[in-house]
Amino acid sequence: MTVTATAPAPTRPELHQSTVAQTLAMSKRSVLSLWRQPSLVVPSLIFPLFFAALGTASFARATSIPGFPAVDSYLDFALAGAVVQGILFGSTVGATALATDIENGFFDRLLSSPSTRSGIIVGRMAGGMVYGFFQTIFFITVLLPFGLSIKGGVAGVLTMAIGGTILALAVGALMSAMAIKTGSSEAVQGAFPLLFIAMFFSSAFFPRETMSGFYGTLADINPISHLVEGFRDLTIEGFSLSAAVRSVVIPAILAVLAVTLALRTLKHRLAAR
Amino acid sequence: MTTVDDTTTHRPRSVAATRVLPASVGLMRRSIVNITRLPSAFIPSIMMPIFQAIAFSGTFFAIIQIPGFPTDRSINWFLPLAVVMGSGFAGIGIGFTAIRDLEGGFYDRMRLTPAPRWSLITGPLLAALVRSLIVTTIVFAVGSLFGARLTHGPIGLVPLYVAGLGIATIGTGWGLGLAYRFRDMRAAAIMQLTFFLLIFLTEAQTPLYIMEGWLESVARINPFNNVIRLARLGFVDPPMTWDDTWGGLLAIAVFSALALLFARRGLARLSRV
Numbered sequence: 001m002t003v004t005a006t007a008p009a010p011t012r013p014e015l016h017q018s019t020v021a022q023t024l025a026m027s028k029r030s031v032l033s034l035w036r037q038p039s040l041v042v043p044s045l046i047f048p049l050f051f052a053a054l055g056t057a058s059f060a061r062a063t064s065i066p067g068f069p070a071v072d073s074y075l076d077f078a079l080a081g082a083v084v085q086g087i088l089f090g091s092t093v094g095a096t097a098l099a100t101d102i103e104n105g106f107f108d109r110l111l112s113s114p115s116t117r118s119g120i121i122v123g124r125m126a127g128g129m130v131y132g133f134f135q136t137i138f139f140i141t142v143l144l145p146f147g148l149s150i151k152g153g154v155a156g157v158l159t160m161a162i163g164g165t166i167l168a169l170a171v172g173a174l175m176s177a178m179a180i181k182t183g184s185s186e187a188v189q190g191a192f193p194l195l196f197i198a199m200f201f202s203s204a205f206f207p208r209e210t211m212s213g214f215y216g217t218l219a220d221i222n223p224i225s226h227l228v229e230g231f232r233d234l235t236i237e238g239f240s241l242s243a244a245v246r247s248v249v250i251p252a253i254l255a256v257l258a259v260t261l262a263l264r265t266l267k268h269r270l271a272a273r
Numbered sequence: 274m275t276t277v278d279d280t281t282t283h284r285p286r287s288v289a290a291t292r293v294l295p296a297s298v299g300l301m302r303r304s305i306v307n308i309t310r311l312p313s314a315f316i317p318s319i320m321m322p323i324f325q326a327i328a329f330s331g332t333f334f335a336i337i338q339i340p341g342f343p344t345d346r347s348i349n350w351f352l353p354l355a356v357v358m359g360s361g362f363a364g365i366g367i368g369f370t371a372i373r374d375l376e377g378g379f380y381d382r383m384r385l386t387p388a389p390r391w392s393l394i395t396g397p398l399l400a401a402l403v404r405s406l407i408v409t410t411i412v413f414a415v416g417s418l419f420g421a422r423l424t425h426g427p428i429g430l431v432p433l434y435v436a437g438l439g440i441a442t443i444g445t446g447w448g449l450g451l452a453y454r455f456r457d458m459r460a461a462a463i464m465q466l467t468f469f470l471l472i473f474l475t476e477a478q479t480p481l482y483i484m485e486g487w488l489e490s491v492a493r494i495n496p497f498n499n500v501i502r503l504a505r506l507g508f509v510d511p512p513m514t515w516d517d518t519w520g521g522l523l524a525i526a527v528f529s530a531l532a533l534l535f536a537r538r539g540l541a542r543l544s545r546v
Contacts, residue, residue, distance in 0.1 A: 057488030215331030
């Protein structure tokens with residue numbers, strides 16, 4: 001009789017169990033889910049372009065109004081708003097998927113596995129970050145043949161793409177906090193108008209200098225105004241340290257606050273179990 | 274003991290004698306009661322046009338400085354647009370309700386009753402008209418607080434209400450027609466997107482003579498442009514004339530008839546399923 005001894009399975013490298021590897025695995029799942037369901041993300045590509053085209057045709061003559069920055073066309077002015085609008089809309093998709101994971105029990109299975117808590121959250125947001133980067137490049141690429149000019153050049157485009165990626169993290173984390181808190185995809189969708197309102201009470205579509213009264217005050221204190229203006233300065237004025245800092249640091253601060261909120265919400269959810 | 278023959282004084286009515294109006298009123302009352310029982314479904318349809326009127330007039334406050342702009346108040350320009358959008362979505366909301374009723378089996382039960390088929394359209398239509406009246410009244414009241422003024426006196430409210438009721442009729446026909454054909458929530462996206470595009474591809478944001486390029490050409494041939502122009506008659510500086518009125522009335526009449534016919538044929542198709 002021959003006895004065959006089964007050799008022990010080779011142990012997987014330590015890296016495969018690390019936080020980074022787990023986060024990467026979750027990130028891959030998140031990116032793939034966006035790639036495989038284009039119908040979820042296409043509206044966030046189409047609508048900002050539609051509004052940019054609509055605004056360019058409607059407000060072409062508004063660029064001569066006192067307070068309006070010197071621009072070659074309204075399209076140059078509109079780009080920053082279109083990018084931020086697209087990212088605000090697109091980043092809710094990941095949070096909605098997280099809420100769906102909670103609803104159908106997949107989130108609980110992840111929690112009962114030995115995976116890191118931060119990996120679950122950050123991994124889910126990674127898809128949104130990749131998509132935010134893609135959106136920024138996509139909007140610029142599509143609008144270039146229609147007369148868009150970016151004075152900031154390649155450095156300006158890259159800075160906007162980095163800012164867009166971080167903004168996607170910030171918005172995704174904020175909406176994920178909502179998803180974890182409520183465990184309802186409907187609630188996440190229901191909170192979407194808040195982003196819409198935040199964008200409208202900013203300088204995303206028209207310069208702050210042309211607004212007045214309480215509306216102007218709201219736009220002044222809205223961080224989205226300053227973020228959009230950073231992107232806009234890179235487009236219509238050229239690359240500058242001030243514009244780059246506003247484009248990257250403002251979303252970074254928002255991201256830190258939002259991720260902290262999401263992780264705290266997760267901690268409270270786990271404590272309540 | 275005296276026996277009274279009831280049959281001589283109280284003859285049972287034939288089910289075939291059920292008339293359209295009582296059945297329609299019954300269905301309308303059901304829809305209106307749902308507003309109080311499920312306010313979360315109706316409140317957004319009030320809040321969104323209010324938000325739109327305030328946000329657009331605040332963001333685009335400066336467009337009144339464009340030479341030749343027909344009013345010196347941005348709220349006067351955007352309030353009628355918000356009423357048209359709100360009333361249109363009040364009609365389309367009826368389409369959403371129809372989808373829920375189809376999925377829940379309510380329509381199957383209705384088709385077993387002697388209620389005339391037309392009442393399945395006129396009932397929801399009456400409900401949409403009531404909703405439109407509510408939306409128009411509230412948006413006008415709130416808009417007045419934010420500075421909207423009737424430039425030609427109270428008579429200016431007539432075209433606003435007519436445009437609101439007309440667009441609600443078109444929205445209802447379109448919404449019901451799609452709901453009867455698709456019978457699930459796929460119809461909802463088509464209802465919203467098409468309506469949204471038709472309304473925005475007009476002089477929704479700026480007058481025709483201020484636009485440039487493709488939008489001016491599209492808006493000029495878009496019949497919904499006449500409806501928006503009708504709604505604005507009482508809020509802009511130029512006098513109210515028949516020349517600016519009949520186009521809107523004609524567009525409402527033609528598109529209402531077509532939309533209701535579309536709904537009726539959809540209902541007939543549903544009955545054959």
